Amino acid sequence: LPALLAFLAGQGSGLASLQVSLDSSGWVAYSGPLTFSDGEHTVDLRAADAAGNTAGEAQSIRIDTLPPDIDLSSGANFCPGCGETLDIGVEVQDAGSGIVDWTLSVDGSPIASGSSSVSQTLSWDGAGFGGGWHTLGLQARDAAGNTDEATLAMTVIVPTPAPEPPPGDSSSASTSVTS
Numbered sequence: 198l199p200a201l202l203a204f205l206a207g208q209g210s211g212l213a214s215l216q217v218s219l220d221s222s223g224w225v226a227y228s229g230p231l232t233f234s235d236g237e238h239t240v241d242l243r244a245a246d247a248a249g250n251t252a253g254e255a256q257s258i259r260i261d262t263l264p265p266d267i268d269l270s271s272g273a274n275f276c277p278g279c280g281e282t283l284d285i286g287v288e289v290q291d292a293g294s295g296i297v298d299w300t301l302s303v304d305g306s307p308i309a310s311g312s313s314s315v316s317q318t319l320s321w322d323g324a325g326f327g328g329g330w331h332t333l334g335l336q337a338r339d340a341a342g343n344t345d346e347a348t349l350a351m352t353v354i355v356p357t358p359a360p361e362p363p364p365g366d367s368s369s370a371s372t373s374v375t376s
Contacts, residue, residue: 210247217242233260235293261293261341269301269335274352277323283351285319287335294340302334328355 215227218241231240238260243253270286289299291314301309301319303326309319331353336346 210250212244213247214245215242216244233258235260235262259294261291261339261343263293264343264345265289265291265296265299265337265339267299267335267337267345267347269333269347269349271333271349271351273350274354275323276354276356278356279354282320282322285321285333286317287319288316289335289337290314290316291337291339291343293343297338297340299335299337302336304331305334323353326353328353 216224217227217231218224219231219233220238221241224241224243227242236259238258239255240258241253241255243251245251266288267290268286268288271283275281275283285301287299287301287309289296289311296312296314298312299310299315300307303321306325308321329352331351333349333351334346335348336344338344
């Protein structure tokens with residue numbers, strides 16, 4: 198719109214009309230702020246001065262007021278000490294301005310991240326986290342600054358060690374037989 202503003206500033210006869218067309222919907226007199234819904238839009242402006250000179254300009258804009266679409270899924274528990282991993286489903290999408298970043302965390306500590314849309318299953322080995330309840334978290338931000346987050350509770354199970362045989366138990370001692 199800079200060219201249109203320069204045109205208006207350089208005309209000495211005064212502005213006679215200013216019209217706007219939103220998404221090719223037809224020309225109407227400009228009467229104040231414009232309201233847009235989410236999505237891509239084209240704004241066309243045209244101006245005329247009292248001497249009959251005209252100028253016009255078009256501008257494309259993208260409106261995004263909606264947060265990213267995210268989904269987080271996993272099993273309720275797993276036992277890393279038993280050789281298990283936890284499969285975590287991560288889905289981050291944004292049809293508006295696009296994903297800028299996302300982070301998957303456990304109790305606030307990041308375990309995976311990215312800078313674009315994603316739809317995948319991650320396997321986590323539980324490294325660095327002890328047994329008990331923990332919170333999986335997924336946070337995402339789009340280019341318009343909209344954010345969303347999801348959380349899930351899960352449990353890390355610690356295997357119970359095999360009991361030590363009592364002292365003097367001969368069942369674990371080796372016996373040798375000679376002939």
